[in-house]
Amino acid sequence: MLAYVVRRLLLMIPTILGIMAVSFAIVQFVPGGPVERAIAQLQGADQSSTAGFGGGGGQIGAGGSQAAGDIASRYRGSQGLDPKFIKELEKQYGFDKPALDRFLILVRDYATFNFGKSYYRDTPVLMLIAEKLPVSISLGLWMTLLSYAISIPLGIRKAVKDGTRFDTATSAIVIFGYAIPNFLFAVLLIVLFCGGSFWQIFPLRGLTSDNFADLDLAHKVLDYLWHITLPVTALVLGSFATTTLLTKNSFLDEIKKNYVQTARMKGLSERSVLYGHVFRNAMLIVIAGFPGAFLAAFFTGSLLIEQVFSLDGLGYLSYDSLIQRDYPVVLANLYIFALLGLVVNLISDLTYTWIDPRIDFETREV
Structure with missing residues (x-):
């Protein structure tokens, strides 16, 4: 396994160089650069x-x-x-x-992670990214955790109830939620709960209140959760369809295998069969995909939500820098995203072996 990890790490070097070269070349031909x-x-x-x-x-x-x-x-x-x-x-x-x-x-x-300074903000790029990180961490982490917390039990239940009214009704709801863009959910939530036309329950913008620094710890936590509720809800409503259906199909595939029939013939309860035998094999692909799902939610899933709720995170920083042709920020974000993506892919592979030791990448080609 160590040799496999070393090979993957070495392969990251030409990969990241290629990504940087392509990004740098594109920047050279984009009209309206900083000098213009x-x-x-x-x-x-x-x-x-x-x-x-x-x-x-x-x-x-x-x-x-x-x-x-x-x-x-x-x-x-x-x-x-x-x-x-x-x-x-x-x-x-x-x-x-x-x-x-x-x-x-x-x-x-x-x-050496020396990204220089922003052209237009006169601030080190690394400092800019660090300033925007809390917003993106909040959105990405909560969305991924809540999405998995809903998707996995729902997917298991749908597999057990396959073909029933429950399965059909929840499939319709899941597909509907997946088909509607999350920013439309965000607008609807604002209209309903932010004083648009109905109730004034949640704040309209920001991650914390203006007096956040003066609050004690308990009220800081409540204030943070109060602000993050609607953005995370909008993200979760459109994000758990894929994981739910993946969980359901994985369980259905495992339930049909011979070892499940053997376990039932031995007199084991349905719950013991489901969670003692099927769960580990069925959840392999779902759990191993968690790092990649988190990264996707962290960097790509929140741009429009940040715009709607006036949250100044990495998504908005990347978009604004691209519009302003702030190349140090743009290239630094691309570099960091690409590097994290390569590392997360490796972590996902290692997660497979941790969940199921029978999987051995050592004997496979990288």
Whole structure:
């Protein structure tokens, strides 16, 4: 097993390098980069202030016409700006070096988790991510735990009652919940419980109240749960369908096997057969998928919910940085998500062997 883990860890290196290379290449061709955005903003500013910022004057002399033409071909709207000023902008945003050199610097820095500073917030990227982490942890962790707590018992019950009215009715509810986007559930909950048209029970925005720091521990916990109830409910309502159906199908597949019939013939109760024999084998794929499900909920499932409930988490940070062309934040998020994804895949494989020691990845190809 140790050799398998080492091989997987070594395989992560070229994989993460490939992801970084593709992401970096895409960034180079996306129009409206930080330099172009700065130029667009400065074009509407006073010429004198532009000249002062560039340090080289706002007028282009005869000797600089060729350089100005080269710059104009690279950046739309740069006519009338001093080429030296454009060079200063490129240096400020790190575009003064060839693309390959910038990529190698990126790899070197990211290997030590040095993500630099945000272009527009003048804050270290790692600090920005740490600030947004509590919101994403709250949404992802609670959603995953509650989703599994509902899905597993419901899936088992559906398997036992397969084909009955209970199975049909719950399948209709589960599929309906899966088909409706979670942000629509969020809007409905706001209308019902946030003073939209009916009851004013829960807060409309934020993860905590303004006076959170002044509260004692018990009231802090209650305040936090009060704020997180509706966002988590909206996420859970649309998230447990896949796990429920997966649990049901896994149990149905195991129930039909010969060892279950043998256990019943020995006189064991249905409960003993179900939880003493079937449960471990049927839940293998469900439990082993927990790390991946948590990661998916953690990073990808909460963007619209964060928008609806005004929660400033990683989802909104990634979206806003992409719109603003804040490349250090964008690339750092991609790097962290990809690295965590690779690690979680390995953890999922190890979870299989922990649940069922009969599974041996050592004899398989990576």
